Amino acid sequence: MLIRPRRLRKGDTLRRMVRETRVDKSSLIYPMFVKEGQGIVEEIDTMPGQFRYSVDTMGRKLEDLQKAGVNAVMFFGLPDHKDSCGSQAYDENGIVQKALREARKQYPDMYLITDVCMCEYTDHGHCGLLTPDHYVDNDRTLDLLARTAVSHVAAGADMVAPSDMMDGRVLAIREALDANGYQETPIMSYAVKYASAFYGPFRDAAGSAPAFGDRKSYQMDFHNRREALKEAMLDVDEGADIIMVKPALSYLDIVREVKDMTDVPIAAYSVSGEYSMIKAAAKLGYVDEERIISETAISMYRAGADILLTYYAEEIASCMDRGIIG
Secondary structure: OOOOOHHOOOOOHHHHHHHOOOOOHHHHEEEEEEEEEOOOEEEEEEEEEEHHHEEOHHHHHHHHHHHHHHEEEEEEEOOOOOOOOHHHHHOOOOOOHHHHHHHHOOOOEEEEEEOOOOOOOEOOOOOOOOOOOOOEOOOHHHHHHHHHHHHHHOOOOOOOEEOOOOOHHHHHHHHHHOOOOOOOOOEEEEEEEEOOOHHHHHHHHHHOOOOOOOOOOOHHHHHHOOHHHHHHHHHHHHHHHHHHOOOOHHHHHHHHHHHHOOOEEEEEEEEEEEEEEEHHHHOOOOOOOEEEEEEEHHHHHOOOOOOEEEOOHHHHHHHHHHHOOO
């Protein structure tokens, strides 16, 4: 008997019926930049189509997202003041805290997540406090990360997502949240975060490039695979509710292995460099933008992602509506 796999590819209805990878809008998270000031809708040069918003203008984007069916955002803050200890990160009147309170008031059904890190708030651009010889002080940084997470939840965050890659920060944040009565607040850990060239446009968008050196002493070497599994399991053991792999597209093998090894949901962050490369190629007419974003998104879900953080969240939701993916 001749086996014919092609039988199940005849016609769109049948192809959709037998799809192995199915996704919906509830799995999408949109990363959003908020900054101090008023009346700001400022396009990011290195990320065409993406903007920095002030608190009074961000509602336009939140409304568009909700209309598209994307109901979760992650806030990244751009403060007007930076110092050596990143004090605006945990200030109750910091930019993220103000954005949370306003979003919670105006869009109560929106699910609000915050990036917990110091790099956007320190004058040196590193993700923690520094020792006298300019090395990031892991243990002293933990207290500030925990303090930041608590301040975000107090201001209205539904979930916190530490991205700093300090050892022990998930446990420190979990203990601080529990001690302040936030036992039900989940932690999505950037557990597997590589030191990647794909972050370039984000650092321009957030003004978070390090003033000296690099982040290779705390973010992961992209040559390493076993280390990724170790990092993921350490964070699960410390209390992470969701594990993130970042970047996504060049690390699909890691997404798959982490998915197979853990029993918690897996998030993949399709980062700024991935977005900007597609944008640039589409502008030159080299690729079909919509087809590329659809195919790359499905590759991340197929690899094992349950959640996708992407600057293309609204466009992907539209593709789902029109049956291009889903």
